[in-house]
Amino acid sequence: MSYDYRKYKPFPPVSLPDRTWPDKTITKAPYWCSVDLRDGNQALPIPMSVEEKLELFELLLKIGFKEIEIGFPSASQTEFDYLRTLIDRNLIPDDVTIQLLTQSRDHLIRRSFEAIKGCKNVVMHFYNSTSTVQRDVVFQKDQKEIIKIAVEGATLIKKIAAEYPETNIRYEYSPESFTGTELEFAKEICEAVMDVLEPTPENQLILNLPATVEMHTPNIHADQIEWFSRNIKNRDCVLISLHTHNDRGTGVAAAELGLMAGADRVEGTLFGNGERTGNTDLITMAMNLYSQGVNPELDFSDIEHITKVYKSCTRMNVHERHPYVGELVYTAFSGSHQDAIKKGLDKYKSGTTGFWDIPYLPLDPSDMGREYEAIIRINSQSGKGGVAFILDSQFGYKLPKAMHPEFSRKIQMITDETGKELKGAEIFEEFSKEYLTVKSPWSLVKYEIKASMDVDTNGEEKNTVGISCSLKYKGELMTVDGQGNGPIDAFFHALQSTSAPKVHFLSYDEHALSEGADSQAVCYIQVADSKGRSYFGVGVDSSINAASLKALLCAVNRIEANSK
Known part of the structure; x- marks a missing residue:
């Protein structure tokens, strides 16, 4: 078996000695964009049907998403028909923007625009791969040729968008595999796209910087985002968006540190469903904010329903240890x-x-x-x-x-x-x-309490309670009497005149079993036997006196049972 760590090289750090993100705190929610219906769906062994996507879309609306990426309408007729169903059935609220993804290729861009006719709010999201390995291995193109792809796509999108005056069209560009792209080149290609689309502070371009593959620790991701945020021109004209994957298991951490580093927006999925190990888990990230006293502006208060719909639509499961949601996360075994x-x-x-x-x-x-x-x-x-x-x-x-x-x-x-x-x-x-249910060998049949007042030798008044009880011992009926300063004390003394174990009274507690006038009383009596061993008895009855007597008999019965 080959197991050689030497074939991997560490990711180089970003030179940013004056980084500021470690001292920042997230105090408000980012702009959220769900990509469940695109990134999540394309990663499913069995992609969702149109009806399943409609059900999940409705769930995303209830949670509170205002931007939802619905898929690749140019990729297949199913994807195209799904978007048309949303539009033709008028299922997209006026305050919600649907986002569609297309490669920066002529025929795919044109087909994407065909799909949005009649839609009110759209983000046209286009991308091309920019990383060193993609340029060298997949496309075999140099940096100028890669920039040309992006610019031509932006030019065509801007031209066709002018033909849709009834639709509010925003633009989003992704240098795919940003984390594997030289920062200077990522900046250069994004600025080339900006030159074509001419964003303004009022009409910002979304620059999505995807960790298409998670290649390094979250702190390096934060350094990349802070460097980019500092150095991109006309920063107020762009909205920096994050799209982290979870290959190293730190997708949420990378997105959180990316926000601290200056990003404005987060793309992700419910439960992190996505390619390979998945995307940023928006439930975890939102509830992380919530647990720090920050309003996440997404509603996961009915997580059982959300989980049920997610499982039904995606045919995926949720791990028992999933943060905040898993079956066992609120369970303590220790x-x-x-x-x-x-x-x-x-x-x-x-x-x-x-x-x-x-x-x-x-x-x-x-x-x-x-x-x-x-x-x-x-x-x-x-x-x-x-x-x-x-x-x-x-x-x-x-x-x-x-x-x-x-x-x-x-x-x-x-x-x-x-x-x-x-x-x-x-x-x-x-x-x-x-x-x-302990009613043997001793059980209470009936009792009568009589209170009286005496005067002691010092002339002071003294309350005395007398009790007369019918008891059964191993099925035989007997009557006993006792006196004391209260019903329990009187019954205690009455028992001492029988063959019941001799005990020492230790403690008494009682409470109502529930609220309301018809609630039963629960009494707990602790006694010690002749060897000093402690035993509790419990009694329940609508009468507090009866509950007390039953509790004392329970303790006596337990002593006899344990003496055998």
Whole structure:
């Protein structure tokens, strides 16, 4: 097997010692252009049908794109018919510009213009390859010959555009494979195109500088963009656009640094779908801005619907770890992560902070239509905080902190034995078996509480509660009585007169299981047995007193069960 790193040469850096982009911050959204219907579509094993492209076009409009590249109408009859369908059915809103791509070749340019008749707003995007390897290997032309191709294309486009006064036509030129082109030559060919099209500050030419192949680190891309932005003539007459690919896995980073370096516009696709490893992922890039408090001016709040349409139209999948969108990106398996997330969410919900600042969650999942229930999932690596979060967020049981280790040990035993993840319903089933359905050997049949007031030896008033209970022990009915300073204390003393395990009362917690007058009460009672071992009991009832008595019996039953 050949594996020789020496056959590759490093990309030369850009000489820009006074670069300024590292100190810049992105404070506003760029102009966005979706190329899903062109760059994305041409990279599909099975290209989209006209109807599928129409469905995806509608989705792009809902997201908020104002510029959408719809394809190569000169490349095939299908592409031509698709654009005509958009125009003839009046499906393009007045504030949306469609963009079409054509090589800088005479017959392709003419065919492209035939396709736009009757369209209101169009970007005529033309290109030719300019990189050293394309000039030498593919076209075998020198720089002057390559410039001639671009100039002739620009001249023809400008001439034919004058025949379409009813259409607002803007121009975009791409020196394809810009990243592999000498910067001085890229500047020269773009300025030659500018001389023909004569852009103004009011009618800017889009100069798209594509990283057709990602050839270097994002910082070098930023240097290239800053150099170009500084040196191109009449900078106010051009809009610098980025079109990064992801061959090195840093397409989004390159586009972000390119914006910091002076670019104005970004072309990309949903989920980064495109040739080879794909394009700039516009979802990731937009949500990166959003997570920094910048309005991305694109709406991904219903990401589940967006994903569904994307999958249906493209027949592509979305990786489980895709940033912001993947099935697992809001899921914490680590116990320490789960505990930190729960604490962070509790603090955020308390309203003590105005900003989202949750450990391990850089974005609020609900902003993208995701549910908190999916944040924590339980397996053998999970911790006590994760189990407690599931019971709280999905079922309303707010376990006392001291109870977390007790129940999580039960769950860990199950996940260790099975090696599988437990869903919320499975966790609650185990919780019910351990605490809520425990009715033997001791169970409560009925009870009666009587309150009285006595005077102690010091002459002070003293409230006393008496309780009379009917209990079953292993099926046998008995009646017991007790007194105390409250119903729980009275019942506690009543139990001590039976054969039930002798316990020491440790703690009591309660809360409503849900909102509303008909909500049930949940009580948690912690006791210690004769050996000092701690046990919790849980009781649920519409009566807070009944819930408390059930919780104490639950703890006693668990002690007996564990003493066998």
